[in-house]
Amino acid sequence: MTSGLRNRLLVLLVLPLCLLALVGGWLDYRSADEAASQHDQRLLRLLPALADSVVAPPLHAGEPPLLLLAPPIEDFLRQRAGYAGYSVMDDAGRVVAGNAWVTGMAPKTQAAEFHSLEYGGVTYRVAVQRGRTAGAGEMVVALADGSDPRQQWAQQMLLRMLLPNLVLLAAAALAIHWAVRKAFQPLLDLAEAVERRSPRDLSPIDEAASPSEVRPLVHSLNHLFALVNAQADGQRRFVADAAHQLRTPLAGLQAQVEAWALMAQAAAHAHHGFEPNRPPAQEGRAQGAIVLGVEQVEKLRDATRRTSQLAHQLLALSRADARSLDAQPMQRLDLKDLCEQLLETFLDPATGKGLDLGLDARPVHVTGHGWLLRELLSNLVDNAIKYTPADGAVTIRCGLRSVSRGVQRAFLQVEDDGPGIPEAEHAHVMERFYRVPGSAGEGTGLGLAIADEIARVHRATLTLGRNAQGQGLVATLVFAE
Amino acid sequence: MRLLLVEDDVMLASGIKLGLTDAGYAVDWVGSGERAQEVLLAESFDAAIIDIGLPAMDGLELTRRLRRPGMANPAMPVLILTARDALHDRVQGLDWGADDYMVKPYELPELLARLRALLRRSQAATSAVLSFGPIELDTAGRRASVRTGDAAGQTLELGPREWTVLEYLLIHAPKPASKDKLLQALTGWDKEITPNAVEVYVSRLRGKLEPHGVALRSIRGFGYRLELRATPGEP
Numbered sequence: 086m087t088s089g090l091r092n093r094l095l096v097l098l099v100l101p102l103c104l105l106a107l108v109g110g111w112l113d114y115r116s117a118d119e120a121a122s123q124h125d126q127r128l129l130r131l132l133p134a135l136a137d138s139v140v141a142p143p144l145h146a147g148e149p150p151l152l153l154l155a156p157p158i159e160d161f162l163r164q165r166a167g168y169a170g171y172s173v174m175d176d177a178g179r180v181v182a183g184n185a186w187v188t189g190m191a192p193k194t195q196a197a198e199f200h201s202l203e204y205g206g207v208t209y210r211v212a213v214q215r216g217r218t219a220g221a222g223e224m225v226v227a228l229a230d231g232s233d234p235r236q237q238w239a240q241q242m243l244l245r246m247l248l249p250n251l252v253l254l255a256a257a258a259l260a261i262h263w264a265v266r267k268a269f270q271p272l273l274d275l276a277e278a279v280e281r282r283s284p285r286d287l288s289p290i291d292e293a294a295s296p297s298e299v300r301p302l303v304h305s306l307n308h309l310f311a312l313v314n315a316q317a318d319g320q321r322r323f324v325a326d327a328a329h330q331l332r333t334p335l336a337g338l339q340a341q342v343e344a345w346a347l348m349a350q351a352a353a354h355a356h357h358g359f360e361p362n363r364p365p366a367q368e369g370r371a372q373g374a375i376v377l378g379v380e381q382v383e384k385l386r387d388a389t390r391r392t393s394q395l396a397h398q399l400l401a402l403s404r405a406d407a408r409s410l411d412a413q414p415m416q417r418l419d420l421k422d423l424c425e426q427l428l429e430t431f432l433d434p435a436t437g438k439g440l441d442l443g444l445d446a447r448p449v450h451v452t453g454h455g456w457l458l459r460e461l462l463s464n465l466v467d468n469a470i471k472y473t474p475a476d477g478a479v480t481i482r483c484g485l486r487s488v489s490r491g492v493q494r495a496f497l498q499v500e501d502d503g504p505g506i507p508e509a510e511h512a513h514v515m516e517r518f519y520r521v522p523g524s525a526g527e528g529t530g531l532g533l534a535i536a537d538e539i540a541r542v543h544r545a546t547l548t549l550g551r552n553a554q555g556q557g558l559v560a561t562l563v564f565a566e
Numbered sequence: 567m568r569l570l571l572v573e574d575d576v577m578l579a580s581g582i583k584l585g586l587t588d589a590g591y592a593v594d595w596v597g598s599g600e601r602a603q604e605v606l607l608a609e610s611f612d613a614a615i616i617d618i619g620l621p622a623m624d625g626l627e628l629t630r631r632l633r634r635p636g637m638a639n640p641a642m643p644v645l646i647l648t649a650r651d652a653l654h655d656r657v658q659g660l661d662w663g664a665d666d667y668m669v670k671p672y673e674l675p676e677l678l679a680r681l682r683a684l685l686r687r688s689q690a691a692t693s694a695v696l697s698f699g700p701i702e703l704d705t706a707g708r709r710a711s712v713r714t715g716d717a718a719g720q721t722l723e724l725g726p727r728e729w730t731v732l733e734y735l736l737i738h739a740p741k742p743a744s745k746d747k748l749l750q751a752l753t754g755w756d757k758e759i760t761p762n763a764v765e766v767y768v769s770r771l772r773g774k775l776e777p778h779g780v781a782l783r784s785i786r787g788f789g790y791r792l793e794l795r796a797t798p799g800e801p
Contacts, residue, residue, distance in 0.1 A: 333575055336670055340581020343674030348588045393671040428788055429741055433676065436783070436793070443786025480787070 091265045098261050099254060106250040121210070128212035128228050129197050134158050135226040139173055139182070139218035149173070149182035150221040161228075168207060168231030173224055184229070189213040191225045207231040271296045279306060287314045321403050328400035335393040339386075346386040349379040391529065398531040401460050402517070405538045415453050420483040420497060421446040423459060428481055431466050439475035442466075447484030449495045451564050453543045458497070461539040464532035465499040465560045472558075473503035488563065495564040502557040511549045536560070567685065570614040571595045572602040572628065573647070574621055582615070585674045586681075599623030603631055610638040613685055615677075616664075617647045626662055633663040643688040645680060647672070683740055696736040699780050699794045703729075703736055712778045727752060728771050731764070735782070735792050742791035 134155040141151035150173065154162075162169050172183035178191040186204045189211050197214040209229035218224045278290055289307040292300055377385075424446040435442035451458075462481070469479040482498040506514055506521055513519050515537040518530040533547075540547040544565040552559050569591050573579040576597075583593045594611070596602045599620045606614075614632070618625035625646055633640050646664040666684055668677055686697065694706040700713045701722070710732065711719025724732060734751045735743050745764055752759050752767070768790055772782040781793045 332670070334577060337575055337577025337579075337581055339671055340578050340674065341584065342581075344581050344585035344588060347585055347674060347678075351588065390671070390673065397671055425744065425788065428785070432742060432785065432791070433679070441786060444788040446787065478786075 090269065091262060094265050095258060095261050099258060102254055102257055106254070109250070124210065124230065124232075125199055125212065128199075128210065128230060129214075131157055131161055131228055132197060132212055132214045132226055133216065135171055135173075135228060136214070136216040136224070137219045139224055139226070140220040142221040143181070150218075150224070152182050158228075161230075165230060165232055168209075170204075170209070170229040172227045172229075173218075174213075174227065175224060178225065181224075183227075187211060187227045187229045189227050191215060202229060204229075271299050275299060275303065275306075282310075287311075287317075325400055325403040328396050328403065331396040332393070332400065335389070335396050339389045339393045342382070342386045342389045345377075346379075346382045349377070349382040353379045395529045395531065398464075398529055398535055401457075402531060402535050402538060405457055405460070405535060405542055416455060418451055418453050418455050418458060420449045420451060420458075420495060423455075423462060424481045424483050424497070427459070427462050427466055430463065431470060435470050435479060438470060438473075440470060440473055441476075441478040442470070443478065443480045445480055445482040445484075449484050451495045451543075452566075453564075454539075457539045457542060461536045461562065462497060462499070464536045468532050468560075469499050469501035469503065469558065473501040477502050477557075486563070494566075497562040498559060500552050500557065500559045502552060502554075505551060505556060505558040506549060514549070515547075533560075536562075567612045568592045568594070568610075569681075570602065570605065570611040572597075572599065572614065572616040572620065572625065574598060574617065574619075578617075582674075582677070585678070589678050591681075599625065599628040602628055606632050606637050606639075606642075608638060611642055613643045613645065613681065613688070615645045615647065615681070619648075629664050630662040641688070643684045645677075645684055679740060686739075687737070696733065698736050698739045698792050700778050701732075701736070701775065701780055701792075703733060705733065722774060724774070725767075725770070727767050728774075731767050731771055735790060739792040742785050742789050744789040746789075748789060 134157045138152055138155045138158055139150050140153045143150045152173065158171065162171070170184035170187040172180045172185070172187035174188075174191060175181050176191065178188070180188060187202070187209075189198070189200055189202070190213070192198045192213055192215050195215055197212055199210065199212050202209045202211045209231045211227055211229045213225060213227040215223065215225050218226070275290070275295060287310040289310055290303050292303050292307065295303045424444055428442060428444050431442060466479065466481060473479055479499065479501045482496075482500065484496065485493040486496050488494050510521050514521060514533045517534040519534075520530045537547050540562055545562050546565075547560065547562050550559045550561070551557060567590070569586060571579060571582060571586070571593055573582065573595065574597050579595050579597070583595050586593045594605070596605055600623055602614075602616070603623070616625040616628055620628070623631075625648075629644055629646065631637075632642065632644070643665045644663065646667045648667055648669055665687075666680055668680060689695075694704065696703040696705060702711050702713060702719055703709075704711070708729075710722040710724050710729065712722055713719050730751055731748060734748055745761060748764050748768075749759060749761060752764065768782060768784075775782055775792075779795045781795055783791050783793050785791055
């Protein structure tokens with residue numbers, strides 16, 4: 086996420102730096118130019134002295150004229166030993182005295198002319214002037230100076246200007262890269278913090294911990310979290326309210342139908358030779374009443390029980406949500422006591438179905454929400470009883486188990502020897518309203534989803550497996566502490 | 567048996583009333599705690615079924631008030647109806663004088679069973695006779711008997727430890743009794759008693775009860791429970 090910003094910052098900062106380097110170079114060149122023109126002036130001033138050094142014409146034709154170097158020239162040559170030279174030329178531009186390499190076009194006028202000359206790897210600035218000599222009439226004199234700043238500037242350009250600037254630029258780029266990464270660390274942290282969030286945890290991010298530039302972003306994020314939270318809350322409240330509102334009329338409906346079912350059963354027992362599918366009597370028809378058989382009433386009762394159960398489970402699910410539980414403190418709970426209560430509750434349904442419901446409870450305590458753990462366990466036991474065929478066994482267990490060397494954790498377990506759940510379905514059965522394809526019984530598809538949700542609230546893990554014989558279903562809840 | 571039903575939801579109340587009436591109880595139904603209090607000042611009931619979620623005076627407050635002296639029957643057994651997610655209500659309800667509770671959604675057969683147990687316990691407390699099916703235990707006269715038809719009971723010969731076990735089971739029936747508790751009840755007789763000994767007494771008792779249609783079911787890992795067989799076994 087920062088690479089774009091980092092590159093932008095890099096370009097934005099390096100471009101002005103390049104510009105600054107160019108300006109610096111130009112200024113450097115300007116000062117070199119100025120020095121060079123001063124240099125030229127100096128050469129110009131020396132030229133008459135050189136002209137004065139030619140004191141006599143040559144004794145013989147073809148020989149150099151007699152030279153007696155004036156002190157300024159001597160000084161000049163001595164100071165720049167190896168980087169200076171002079172020559173005296175005749176009208177045609179032939180060097181008649183001095184250094185033969187110091188050449189140049191003889192100027193037509195008296196005005197001095199300047200040019201550059203390459204000799205022995207050194208670039209010289211050469212000043213040439215036609216002028217009267219002290220003793221040999223009009224001649225052309227030339228002075229060459231290899232210490233010309235303009236020439237040196239070009240040479241040293243690479244070393245003195247370009248290289249340091251490049252090094253500086255590279256260093257600046259690295260520094261920017263590092264600084265930007267450092268400066269963006271809070272943003273990265275923020276991104277990570279947001280990424281770590283689950284839909285269950287939308288608590289606001291600490292604004293004070295973020296740098297002031299990022300704070301508006303954090304503030305907006307928190308605002309968004311609050312909105313999402315409010316919406317989720319609203320939805321959960323709606324489900325809870327709807328389930329709660331449904332529960333009362335459903336309880337009424339159930340009470341009515343339960344009473345009819347009991348009455349129908351009693352009537353069926355009293356009626357000799359009764360067939361369940363046939364209406365027990367027809368006499369009601371005349372009063373505009375209909376007559377239902379026992380089996381029909383029982384079907385109606387079972388459907389009502391199931392609907393009632395569904396409303397109850399929806400309510401439990403919406404209440405098991407971690408966010409709505411923050412207000413309620415957890416309590417110390419006796420799991421053995423809970424298992425015994427559940428055994429008592431489910432003894433009749435189990436016995437009625439011909440199941441052996443048993444207990445294997447060791448004393449153990451956990452911290453949790455009592456009604457939720459009861460709900461969890463009752464969903465597990467209810468499932469076990471529902472899906473285990475007659476003559477099967479269901480066992481409720483609790484106690485301590487070793488999870489690693491020396492570490493013991495409280496656990497709750499319900500084991501049955503029914504058909505079990507194929508391994509591939511284990512993840513799915515925890516989903517809301519999911520039912521294993523082809524499963525019998527009259528589940529709502531919410532039992533395990535509720536159990537899983539409650540496990541999460543208690544930071545416990547709910548796992549499904551087979552029993553020691555590789556059969557049935559074993560649902561185990563292992564607590565975290 | 568005359569029962570008082572305190573429930574504000576008409577549909578629920580009429581359903582419960584229908585079921586209870588069908589089961590042979592006389593049911594008086596009131597829709598509020600205030601009305602229930604008035605009725606209870608003047609009249610006596612054998613038991614009350616009270617919904618916790620009543621408007622104005624709630625079921626807990628009513629339960630607390632009907633235990634006050636001055637009520638027609640302050641010892642009347644009370645069964646409270648509560649939502650399963652309101653567990654603290656249940657604990658508080660039992661603290662405030664309710665005898666048992668049922669969580670919604672409940673099934674009518676279970677409500678009837680609980681009510682029967684409640685009435686039986688309340689009678690046992692006053693009459694000193696514990697009964698379950700045809701079995702009767704006269705704790706005052708220390709006589710155990712089996713009712714057969716309309717005739718007076720046939721005496722059941724029980725050893726003192728068997729008596730203790732049966733008494734304990736009868737007090738708790740139809741709820742199961744834990745083996746640990748039975749063991750505690752028996753330690754009054756023997757200082758050193760082993761779980762195996764409990765099994766011995768239970769198995770002897772089982773032999774004496776089975777011919778009369780009463781089963782003593784073992785509950786794996788927990789204890790025992792008295793159950794009526796659907797068809798009484800032939801002696």
